Amino acid sequence: SYVVTQPPSVSVAPGQTARITCGGNNIGTKSVHWYHQKPGQAPVLVIYNDSDRPAGIPERFSGSNSGNTATLTISRVEAGDEADYYCQVWDVSSDRAVFGGGTKLTVL
Amino acid sequence: QITLEESGPTLVKPTQTLTLTCTFSGISLSTSGVGVAWIRQPPGKALEWLTLIYWNDDKRYSPSLKSRLTIIRDTSKNQVVLTMTNMDPVDTATYYCAHLKHFSRAFDIWGQGTVVTVSS
Numbered sequence: 072s073y074v075v076t077q078p079p080s081v082s083v084a085p086g087q088t089a090r091i092t093c094g095g096n097n098i099g100t101k102s103v104h105w106y107h108q109k110p111g112q113a114p115v116l117v118i119y120n121d122s123d124r125p126a127g128i129p130e131r132f133s134g135s136n137s138g139n140t141a142t143l144t145i146s147r148v149e150a151g152d153e154a155d156y157y158c159q160v161w162d163v164s165s166d167r168a169v170f171g172g173g174t175k176l177t178v179l
Numbered sequence: 180q181i182t183l184e185e186s187g188p189t190l191v192k193p194t195q196t197l198t199l200t201c202t203f204s205g206i207s208l209s210t211s212g213v214g215v216a217w218i219r220q221p222p223g224k225a226l227e228w229l230t231l232i233y234w235n236d237d238k239r240y241s242p243s244l245k246s247r248l249t250i251i252r253d254t255s256k257n258q259v260v261l262t263m264t265n266m267d268p269v270d271t272a273t274y275y276c277a278h279l280k281h282f283s284r285a286f287d288i289w290g291q292g293t294v295v296t297v298s299s
Binding site for chain 2: 072102104106108113114115116119120125157159160161165166167168169170171172173
């Protein structure tokens with residue numbers, strides 16, 4: 072079955088750029104979606120179809136996907152961006168959604 | 180505006196069957212392209228997709244849990260119901276229902292989640 076891998080944690084200073092990766096075999100051929108989740112809250116979709124932003128998500132959030140790695144980039148990081156971030160794909164071979172293990176973003 | 184809300188028991192005993200209801204508004208599961216999923220998250224752990232039902236009553240299940248899961252829709256009540264049999268303490272989690280974004284396999288609207296504890 073398809074597996075997507077995320078680093079457990081990423082740390083960044085305020086105002087800097089955070090990059091969170093999501094690795095998988097030929098993930099560049101799949102559509103990748105990203106969510107953030109703050110403690111005690113439901114996940115929120117921040118990027119879909121690799122690089123599209125839902126309404127209300129700041130332009131600071133962007134995504135890319137190529138080869139074996141998809142990347143969520145958060146520019147000009149703010150304290151409020153501190154959260155867990157999850158990537159998600161649809162595995163056609165098993166016809167199921169697959170989530171990554173999550174990355175905790177810490178704003179120093 | 181699309182909203183979803185989960186409801187069901189907060190505590191179930193091992194071996195019992197869990198039944199959760201997702202009540203939604205702003206969408207109709209009779210409309211082409213609409214889908215509603217269940218996703219869970221054990222305490223301190225990652226999200227795990229469980230199952231999905233489409234507007235045409237097509238259903239998808241997590242292969243590892245397929246034998247224990249059933250998803251049904253009630254279009255007249257705007258509800259989706261999840262049943263999970265033979266509950267175990269490892270099934271303790273927050274259970275979310277979520278709307279499948281049109282023309283995508285992303286989940287764009289989530290309920291607030293309901294906490295289910297499995298304990299005797």
